[in-house]
Structure formats: C-alpha cells, structure tokens
Amino acid sequence: AVKRSHCFHKNGHDVDCQSSSNLFMIYFGVMEIFISQIPNFHKIWWLSYVAAGMSFSYSFIGLGLSIAKTV
Structure with missing residues (x-):
C-alpha cells in the first residue's frame, strides 16, 4: 500500500501503479521460521x-x- 501510494503521488492518479507483496511475504515467512526455532x-x-x-x-x-x- 505504501509503494502504491508513493507511485500515485509521484506519477499521478491516472497511472496504473502495480506493486507486489511477495517480498514482504517472504520476509515474514523467514521471520516465522527463525522465531519458531527459539528453544x-x-x-x-x-x-x-x-x-x-x-x-x-x-x-x-x-x-x-x-x-x-x-x-
């Protein structure tokens, strides 16, 4: 949402601003795996x-x- 909002402010609201959440989902998954290993x-x-x-x-x-x- 932040990337898309920044794109709209930078390029105007007529531009189709697409952003992917895949990177954030990967970070969250890695954090979950790391935290689950704590004894x-x-x-x-x-x-x-x-x-x-x-x-x-x-x-x-x-x-x-x-x-x-x-x-």
Missing part, C-alpha cells in the same frame, strides 16, 4: 513489546494512508 520461547519477555510495536506501526501506517486518501 525457550516462553522466556522471551521482549517479544511482546516487539509485537506491540509492530502492531502500532501497522495501525499508524493505515491511519496515515486513510488520512492521505481523504485529504
């Missing part, structure tokens, strides 16, 4: 802070894109 998963207290930060970041990206679309 003492229940002792990683900082992981919930990372997850909360990622959740808030995603929410702010969505909020920013929706505000940019309405303005």
Whole structure:
C-alpha cells in the first residue's frame, strides 16, 4: 500500500501503479521460521513489546494512508 501510494503521488492518479507483496511475504515467512526455532520461547519477555510495536506501526501506517486518501 505504501509503494502504491508513493507511485500515485509521484506519477499521478491516472497511472496504473502495480506493486507486489511477495517480498514482504517472504520476509515474514523467514521471520516465522527463525522465531519458531527459539528453544525457550516462553522466556522471551521482549517479544511482546516487539509485537506491540509492530502492531502500532501497522495501525499508524493505515491511519496515515486513510488520512492521505481523504485529504
């Protein structure tokens, strides 16, 4: 969504801006595989802070894109 929004701002809204999510899906899959290999998963207290930060970041990206679309 961010790449597509940037393309629209750069080239105008009449241009067909296509963006692929494949790279992000690959990164997410690699992170899942890495995290699943951690032996003492229940002792990683900082992981919930990372997850909360990622959740808030995603929410702010969505909020920013929706505000940019309405303005």
